Amino acid sequence: MSADPPRRPGFADDSAAEPPPTRTSDALRTPALLVEEGGKGAVAVPWAPADLSVPRAGMGTLGLAASGIAVLLATWAGFGLASVVADQFATSPLLGWLSLAAAGTGAALLGAAMLREVRGLASLGTVDGLAALLADPAAPIEETRSRALAWVRSVARRVPEADRVIPAISAAGSVAEIAAHLRAGVAAPLAGEAARIGRRAAVQGGAIVALSPSPGLDGVIALWRGLRVVREVATLHGLRPGLFGTARLMRRTISIAATTAGADLIAQTAAEGFVGATPVVRDLAAAVPGAGIAAFRLYRLAVATAAACLPLPPKA
Amino acid sequence: MPLADPVAYLRSLIESGLRTADDTLNETTIRLAVTGLSRAGKTVFIVSMIANLLAMGRRLDTLPALARRIGDVGRLRQVTVAPSGSSTLPHFDLTPKLDRLAGREPAWPDRTTDLSRIALTLTLDRAGAFSRLAGPRRVTLEVLDYPGEWLLDLPMLGQGYADWSRETMASLAHPMRAGEAAQFLAWLSGVRASDPGDEAVARRGWGLYRDALLALRDHGLRWLQPGRALNPGPRGEAPVLYFFPLPDAGDRPAPGTLGALLADRHAAYLVDMEQTEFRGKLDRFDRQVVLVDVLGALHAGEAAFEDTARAIGAIAKVLRRDGLLARLLGQAQPTHLAFAATKADHVPAATRPALASLLRDLVGDAASGEGRSVHAIAALRATEDTAVKRGGAEIAAVSGIPLGEGGRRSFDPGHVPPQRPGATFWAGPPFRFEGFRPALLAPDARLGVPHLGLDTLLADLIGDALA
Numbered sequence: 001m002s003a004d005p006p007r008r009p010g011f012a013d014d015s016a017a018e019p020p021p022t023r024t025s026d027a028l029r030t031p032a033l034l035v036e037e038g039g040k041g042a043v044a045v046p047w048a049p050a051d052l053s054v055p056r057a058g059m060g061t062l063g064l065a066a067s068g069i070a071v072l073l074a075t076w077a078g079f080g081l082a083s084v085v086a087d088q089f090a091t092s093p094l095l096g097w098l099s100l101a102a103a104g105t106g107a108a109l110l111g112a113a114m115l116r117e118v119r120g121l122a123s124l125g126t127v128d129g130l131a132a133l134l135a136d137p138a139a140p141i142e143e144t145r146s147r148a149l150a151w152v153r154s155v156a157r158r159v160p161e162a163d164r165v166i167p168a169i170s171a172a173g174s175v176a177e178i179a180a181h182l183r184a185g186v187a188a189p190l191a192g193e194a195a196r197i198g199r200r201a202a203v204q205g206g207a208i209v210a211l212s213p214s215p216g217l218d219g220v221i222a223l224w225r226g227l228r229v230v231r232e233v234a235t236l237h238g239l240r241p242g243l244f245g246t247a248r249l250m251r252r253t254i255s256i257a258a259t260t261a262g263a264d265l266i267a268q269t270a271a272e273g274f275v276g277a278t279p280v281v282r283d284l285a286a287a288v289p290g291a292g293i294a295a296f297r298l299y300r301l302a303v304a305t306a307a308a309c310l311p312l313p314p315k316a
Numbered sequence: 317m318p319l320a321d322p323v324a325y326l327r328s329l330i331e332s333g334l335r336t337a338d339d340t341l342n343e344t345t346i347r348l349a350v351t352g353l354s355r356a357g358k359t360v361f362i363v364s365m366i367a368n369l370l371a372m373g374r375r376l377d378t379l380p381a382l383a384r385r386i387g388d389v390g391r392l393r394q395v396t397v398a399p400s401g402s403s404t405l406p407h408f409d410l411t412p413k414l415d416r417l418a419g420r421e422p423a424w425p426d427r428t429t430d431l432s433r434i435a436l437t438l439t440l441d442r443a444g445a446f447s448r449l450a451g452p453r454r455v456t457l458e459v460l461d462y463p464g465e466w467l468l469d470l471p472m473l474g475q476g477y478a479d480w481s482r483e484t485m486a487s488l489a490h491p492m493r494a495g496e497a498a499q500f501l502a503w504l505s506g507v508r509a510s511d512p513g514d515e516a517v518a519r520r521g522w523g524l525y526r527d528a529l530l531a532l533r534d535h536g537l538r539w540l541q542p543g544r545a546l547n548p549g550p551r552g553e554a555p556v557l558y559f560f561p562l563p564d565a566g567d568r569p570a571p572g573t574l575g576a577l578l579a580d581r582h583a584a585y586l587v588d589m590e591q592t593e594f595r596g597k598l599d600r601f602d603r604q605v606v607l608v609d610v611l612g613a614l615h616a617g618e619a620a621f622e623d624t625a626r627a628i629g630a631i632a633k634v635l636r637r638d639g640l641l642a643r644l645l646g647q648a649q650p651t652h653l654a655f656a657a658t659k660a661d662h663v664p665a666a667t668r669p670a671l672a673s674l675l676r677d678l679v680g681d682a683a684s685g686e687g688r689s690v691h692a693i694a695a696l697r698a699t700e701d702t703a704v705k706r707g708g709a710e711i712a713a714v715s716g717i718p719l720g721e722g723g724r725r726s727f728d729p730g731h732v733p734p735q736r737p738g739a740t741f742w743a744g745p746p747f748r749f750e751g752f753r754p755a756l757l758a759p760d761a762r763l764g765v766p767h768l769g770l771d772t773l774l775a776d777l778i779g780d781a782l783a
Contacts, residue, residue: 009730031747034704034726043755045697047766050377052389138760
């Protein structure tokens, strides 16, 4: 307990609010508004909420080892090439220029591949950015609108009917409204198109598995066809996934298949009347049991990939 | 038409069955009633809670205690405003309220004049790897904003007109109330319950009584009935409101008399409020927070303080539906009840525990037991802690911009007793203070809203549903 005499509330610069000297033996300090603190301006309460994002695990042991090997290989190849070119120049200028042109062409092709990877990852990042904006009702509407329109235009190259929502998105008054237009006018035709890709992959994959000479090859065939499905669906959604982009998308698809879209996938699969609507698969499933399972998995992969590529938050 | 397209019919059956299974497994709804007396800060509480939960969905630690309660915060996938569905209640319009608070010239939201509702959906991953196969959980938090004035009609529901009149007249006899209601009381001295039930007399009496209630509210008093006399709501004034207490009201007034007319209106008013504003609204909430401006009541003087204490006690008693039978049947409501002394930013940090302790003392038994808690909070912190010299000694105070002023001033809230104060506390005059302007916020409150203690309150109130 403080030994100070109790006070009454008030402002400090208010002379009338000065504490009454000794009204009673246990006089209370009265409330008061105190010293004028002009010049300090508006109150900006210290407020800097920490980031809750789970920190990335960073590079694991295998990743570090792989990176080290890659750097060593690249250095070895680079110095080796330089040495070869230098040797050729020492032998004859013509051979030197030829070897330099060959090495330059190879480096340019590698650079083009890397550029494609970077662009693929950037396109994934763009869709992720739009997803973050659409999930947030307080997101700046103009930024959300311009990103949404850019995405719709990229999708409309393959799904022309997506174009119809452009005027509605241009006139939308809220982030929620933009999300609703995207869901109704873009997500729905994309889902239909992704299901079509899935059915086609199912028929092809099921048929190839049925024809494969060894059960050991089934897994390889399913993986190869699965990767193609992921890339086709991603391209449909305006993405350009390269090697790393596809791997990232694959990881997200698996996560979605395992969590978010579990019940949705089952419902959608049932709703599509998959087996009933695809006689080839039905016949294959009857003849070769493994083929039916492979086909079903490829179809589900297409549906899950479509969910992973959409920038829309899952329906509440 | 099942026979016309049996495949489509079967498909829709499967789809709806799976959807139902998913909803049953993954969908949880918690209903939170934000109640409290008028000017306690209910609307700001809701705005701050929603802004901070939305910011938490953007991975900002705006509610640390709630984040700790959730455990692995990485499980919180997103927080969105849920669609209104087919609710018959008006939508709580978050955006204009946030715009006002986070504008260039921050201003508090307007007084609540009607019921409104808003819902948030929090999507959380399940904790275990195996249970994740069932999909993420969706917790819908439905929040009701309720005009504080109408809450005081709840204790009226169990009273007849004669009892209410006797109680109200006894309350008006208090010197402070009698002073503000002098005109009404003078007029009433010439009126008898046995007078003919004349419409003009009834309207005149009601007008004077309403004016007295408004004046008393301005003096910090809260036990003011009926609530719609102060806040008619969107339906506006109606003849059913035109009643007032009579000193000689009898239990069985003779037909055709003023007493009978007022008793009929009193009964009709209660039926109307019970059917349109309480039933299906306040009684369906399983969590409740009662906000109280304890500091304002303390500063407004003994009468206002006692009035507030009486009102809190009555509201808490009426809203609790956790008798033995309800508990045995698992129907006890609300399951979680929190009392919060608001405007905790008007007192320095060292005094805040005393504010909570004072509220605990006022609430008494209603705050004890499982799922009950008492807090001191500021839903939107408008001040900074500081130290100033007063009376030759350095004291802890808070610094902010008082409403209606342009510059910052330090505020000493005076002595805040941890328990109901004794008679000597009330020797000084009441202190009138409208409060501080809101602090500057980031545009759209994207970083959430600075607060004091809101996270702890929410952890106690809804944390179990998110853990």
